[in-house]
Amino acid sequence: MCILFIANNMRDDYPLIIAANRDEFYARPTAPSSFWKSHPHLLAGQDLEANGTWMGVTRNGYVAALTNVRDPHNINKNAVSRGELVANWLKHDSVEMKSVAQSQYLATLEKTRHRYNGYNLLFGDINSLKVYNNVNNSTHIIDTGVYGLSNADIATPWPKVTQGVTALNNYVTKQNIINDEDLFDILRYDNKADDALLPDTGVGYEWEKALSSIFIQSEKYGTRTSTLLLVDKNNTLTWKERRFSDKGEAQETRAFSFSI
Template sequence: MCILFIANKMREDYPLIIAANRDEFYARPTAPSTFWDEHPNLLAGQDLEANGTWMGVTRNGNLAALTNVRDPQNINNNAVSRGELVANWLKQDSVDRSHAAQSQYLATLENTRSQYNGYNLLFGHVDALRVYNNVNNSTHFIEQGVYGLSNADIATPWPKVTQGVRALNHYVTNEDVINDDDLFGILRRDNKADDALLPDTGVGYEWEKALSSIFIQTEKYGTRTSTLLLVDKNKTLTWKERCFSDKGEILETREFSFSI
């Protein structure tokens, strides 16, 4: 996954809204979201190449989502797949939603940080979330507000992150009713950043430009799925996923809803 936006405690009707895109090579085998056979409380898609996932949630309200840190000069080809970090948090699903449980997992992340290429991991419970970055070994608590997270740390204002945060903040602040299509619309924005605002991550101008939009579409790589996670005031969680072709066409939409 390459970008996600979070509106936390901004509305009474929906205390948590997450809108996320997973960007990946089209050839990488992927299974769409479902409850996993061996972990029936775990809802997520699955990367069939490394058997991890990029975003998931459990019936108890634990969730996790991953973004890679873009740093081609420091790639370890023998590193452990980052997708297991999401799966590992969700597989140990517990009704324990305390900071102590998160702190214990955080200690594991800190102790193993060198085994993985750069990442950000959003994890916790729908009531208490944090983001860990293994590159700078930092933790950021998700308080009330609107956040964006892409392929740098949560404090880095890449143009597409700033655009999405502003759009989501305006939407949740001004609209009377939350509409899924409107949220998917934010994730579908494909305008590229101005050259002067492009980050320099070492991938070259053409790739920096192609990757500078919220929704990405290139010949071999692009946005494979868009996912919405909404938790309402009654603790009903709704998960909606759209899967896309290499032409940006919607292939499938899946929806799940359950009480936490």
């Protein structure tokens, strides 16, 4: 998962909107979104190499999503796969004591943070979300507003993050009706950042440029899926996942809807 945008409590009809892209090497085997046979309450795609996931939800309203922190100079090749952090939160959801569960899981994240390469983890439930960054060992509460999260901490204004936050904020505050295709369009923005605004994360100019757009398409790496998560005022959750080829062409859209 490379980038996600959150509109939290910005509308009465849709209190929660999350729009996210997963960027990954095309060769990495992946299963599309479905309810997992081993955990029937859990809806997510699955990384078939490490058996974790990058984003998911549960029938009880638990939510989790992951972005990697880009820092090629501090990569531990023996680190535990970060995708298990999303899966672990979603596997152990319960209807009761959600606030206690969040506090306990946050304590686990803090205790185990050195086992993983850098990450941001959005986790919680539809009414209470936070982002944990293991590099800074920091936690950010998702309050009312529009947020963007990419491959630095949530306070870092990379150009594509700013672009997406601005686009989503304008959309949710000005449109009378929320249209899924409009949200997918935001996730398809493929314009590159100006050279002067590129971050310097140690991957070199060519990669910084290629990775500077919301939607990424290169020879071996790019946006594999776009995912929408919307919760309406009646606590009906809609999940849509759109998969892309290595040419950036839309291949399949899967849709799920259920009451929490």
